[in-house]
Amino acid sequence: MTISLNEAVELVTLEADLLDHDGFREWLDLYVPDGLYIVPIDPNAATFEGVLNYAYDDAHMREKRVERLLGGRSISAAPPARTVRMLGRYRMLEASDETCVLRCAMTLTELRQHRLREYAANITYTLIKTNTGLKIQNKIIKLLNSTENLTAISYIL
Amino acid sequence: MSGQTDPRAFLGPDRADGTIYNDPALYEMEMERIFMRNWIWVAHRSDLPEAGDFITTFVGAHPVIVSRDRKGAVHVMLNRCRHRAATVCELSKGRTSSFVCPYHGWAYGLDGALRALPQPAGYGDLLNKSELPLVGLRVEEYAGLIFATFDPEAPSLDEWLGAARPWIDLFMKQGAGWPVKTMGEHRFTFPGNWKIQLENTTDAYHFPIVHKSFLDSVDRETQDTFDFVEGSGFVEDLGNGHSVMVMIPELVDLEADLDAPIPERFQDLADALLKDYAPEQVRRIVRAVGGSGFNLNLFPNLACSMAFFRVLRPLGVHETEIRHIAIGMDGGPESGNQARLRLHEHFQGPMGFGTPDDAEAWDRVQRGSVAGRDISILLNRGLAHEEAGPDGRLRSDVSAETGMRAAYRQWLASLEAGPGPSLPAQTGSCSHKAAGERV
Numbered sequence: 001m002t003i004s005l006n007e008a009v010e011l012v013t014l015e016a017d018l019l020d021h022d023g024f025r026e027w028l029d030l031y032v033p034d035g036l037y038i039v040p041i042d043p044n045a046a047t048f049e050g051v052l053n054y055a056y057d058d059a060h061m062r063e064k065r066v067e068r069l070l071g072g073r074s075i076s077a078a079p080p081a082r083t084v085r086m087l088g089r090y091r092m093l094e095a096s097d098e099t100c101v102l103r104c105a106m107t108l109t110e111l112r113q114h115r116l117r118e119y120a121a122n123i124t125y126t127l128i129k130t131n132t133g134l135k136i137q138n139k140i141i142k143l144l145n146s147t148e149n150l151t152a153i154s155y156i157l
Numbered sequence: 158m159s160g161q162t163d164p165r166a167f168l169g170p171d172r173a174d175g176t177i178y179n180d181p182a183l184y185e186m187e188m189e190r191i192f193m194r195n196w197i198w199v200a201h202r203s204d205l206p207e208a209g210d211f212i213t214t215f216v217g218a219h220p221v222i223v224s225r226d227r228k229g230a231v232h233v234m235l236n237r238c239r240h241r242a243a244t245v246c247e248l249s250k251g252r253t254s255s256f257v258c259p260y261h262g263w264a265y266g267l268d269g270a271l272r273a274l275p276q277p278a279g280y281g282d283l284l285n286k287s288e289l290p291l292v293g294l295r296v297e298e299y300a301g302l303i304f305a306t307f308d309p310e311a312p313s314l315d316e317w318l319g320a321a322r323p324w325i326d327l328f329m330k331q332g333a334g335w336p337v338k339t340m341g342e343h344r345f346t347f348p349g350n351w352k353i354q355l356e357n358t359t360d361a362y363h364f365p366i367v368h369k370s371f372l373d374s375v376d377r378e379t380q381d382t383f384d385f386v387e388g389s390g391f392v393e394d395l396g397n398g399h400s401v402m403v404m405i406p407e408l409v410d411l412e413a414d415l416d417a418p419i420p421e422r423f424q425d426l427a428d429a430l431l432k433d434y435a436p437e438q439v440r441r442i443v444r445a446v447g448g449s450g451f452n453l454n455l456f457p458n459l460a461c462s463m464a465f466f467r468v469l470r471p472l473g474v475h476e477t478e479i480r481h482i483a484i485g486m487d488g489g490p491e492s493g494n495q496a497r498l499r500l501h502e503h504f505q506g507p508m509g510f511g512t513p514d515d516a517e518a519w520d521r522v523q524r525g526s527v528a529g530r531d532i533s534i535l536l537n538r539g540l541a542h543e544e545a546g547p548d549g550r551l552r553s554d555v556s557a558e559t560g561m562r563a564a565y566r567q568w569l570a571s572l573e574a575g576p577g578p579s580l581p582a583q584t585g586s587c588s589h590k591a592a593g594e595r596v
């Protein structure tokens with residue numbers, strides 16, 4: 001059966017909730033082993049391997065990123081920023097029995113050291129059916145201000 | 158303003174006062190006397206490879222266009238229309254044959270010459286186009302690094318870079334025989350004074366502390382490579398505020414020691430490259446991909462920092478922009494360049510495993526520096542065993558603050574050199590005045 005919008009939204013909402021509530025270990029399990037977590041700089045880039053990104057994480061790098069957040073040895077992430085994110089404006093761009101592409105909007109508010117910051121992003125998920133349920137094949141987070149001057153983002157978008 | 162500000166009051170030979178990061182009048186003086194008089198890095202040759210290519214950037218607070226004209230010459234021009242001052246170009250980069258001001262349509266060539274304007278009859282004979290080019294700065298290039306200055310009396314770039322030049326040559330060996338090219342950048346700001354960043358690229362002392370979480374994320378071999386604070390590296394004052402900090406002596410000359418074993422983390426890359434390249438060239442590429450073992454600090458705004466360019470720009474007393482520009486092999490193997498990009502992403506930028514921790518430390522320096530009165534920032538590490546070599550250049554151990562002392566000596570020399578009498582006349586205001594008299 002074709003993957004439904006509801007199934008897809010359920011997964012990405014779970015991801016958002018885990019990331020806002022320090023569920024980083026469980027977050028890792030939402031991805032397939034060859035999945036990618038990408039935060040591009042160039043909003044028009046269609047492929048990301050050959051260009052500079054903010055993050056281009058395979059399973060190994062995702063694992064390292066989580067260890068960094070939980071390890072308490074990074075001064076910019078000890079304690080990590082607190083975040084609240086809202087997803088919405090869901091649209092299924094493609095869907096089949098096996099896989100689907102979901103695009104949505106995210107706004108995220110961050111609090112760290114008395115500073116509140118806001119981010120907005122377009123997110124494109126490619127999701128894939130596996131034996132253990134629907135998983136994330138890749139997640140591409142296009143920050144609205146990706147080509148502007150940013151400040152440290154020591155958490156997972 | 159600068160009449161009352163005495164830069165000496167902020168600095169001793171081995172210490173600075175905390176107000177050096179906080180004084181608004183001092184900041185104004187720095188912007189005039191350092192960022193308008195020293196050579197400021199503006200671009201790498203590969204940012205504008207072809208005729209007609211341009212980028213927009215800044216020299217200190219001044220927006221500029223860097224362009225390559227038909228004959229291949231590079232121009233650095235104020236991004237300011239000679240009519241009523243509108244910026245003539247707001248694209249960050251592109252290719253063009255002219256710059257047309259969007260306000261009233263004055264059109265300038267790639268060399269800044271005013272070529273045409275709408276309805277010229279409205280000026281009668283009041284206006285001589287040849288007197289109203291975009292105001293040009295002096296431009297010189299060394300090894301692909303393009304610098305500009307407002308100061309007609311500044312020494313030549315060669316002279317200014319001096320003893321730093323051989324280190325630039327070594328740094329460019331990261332092209333593995335191909336020219337070096339830029340490959341994108343991470344750009345971010347931190348709420349602090351620019352000199353906090355200036356100090357950081359010649360500060361090996363912080364590495365094992367601030368970058369613990371980065372070191373946790375790499376393999377054992379890489380951890381050993383980065384365990385340099387008690388190693389045989391050194392910092393050397395190269396004159397004119399420049400300095401080099403050698404962290405990994407084995408990686409100073411990337412073309413030496415090609416027989417050294419390939420680090421395990423690059424073994425897959427090396428194996429893949431063997432399909433297309435001879436073993437000797439593979440070793441050369443792999444060593445280049447790993448980056449250089451030193452940071453070369455070029456006063457005031459560029460560091461050739463291990464494997465990337467670090468460029469700083471003061472935005473205000475308490476706001477600084479930093480760019481970490483990735484570099485690679487222009488014409489070299491895609492797989493090698495991709496490996497470099499992934500290494501850059503791993504450490505650098507707002508989501509890297511290194512930069513955010515650096516930024517947090519700088520942020521704290523800024524916040525702490527306003528506490529109390531008359532409390533020194535210490536710059537004396539490594540002074541006890543600092544020695545002048547046969548060439549007279551001061552040298553100390555790798556975690557010494559020799560490079561900071563060198564930068565601050567030039568900082569003071571620049572500020573004490575004064576505003577300089579010839580500055581306004583030579584930078585195009587001369588023709589400005591002529592136009593002013595006639596219009």
Ligand code: FES
Nearest residue numbers: 238240241258261
């Ligand atoms: S301000 Fe540029 S043409 Fe008038």
Ligand SMILES: [Fe+2]
Nearest residue numbers: 363364367515
């Ligand atoms: Fe650092």
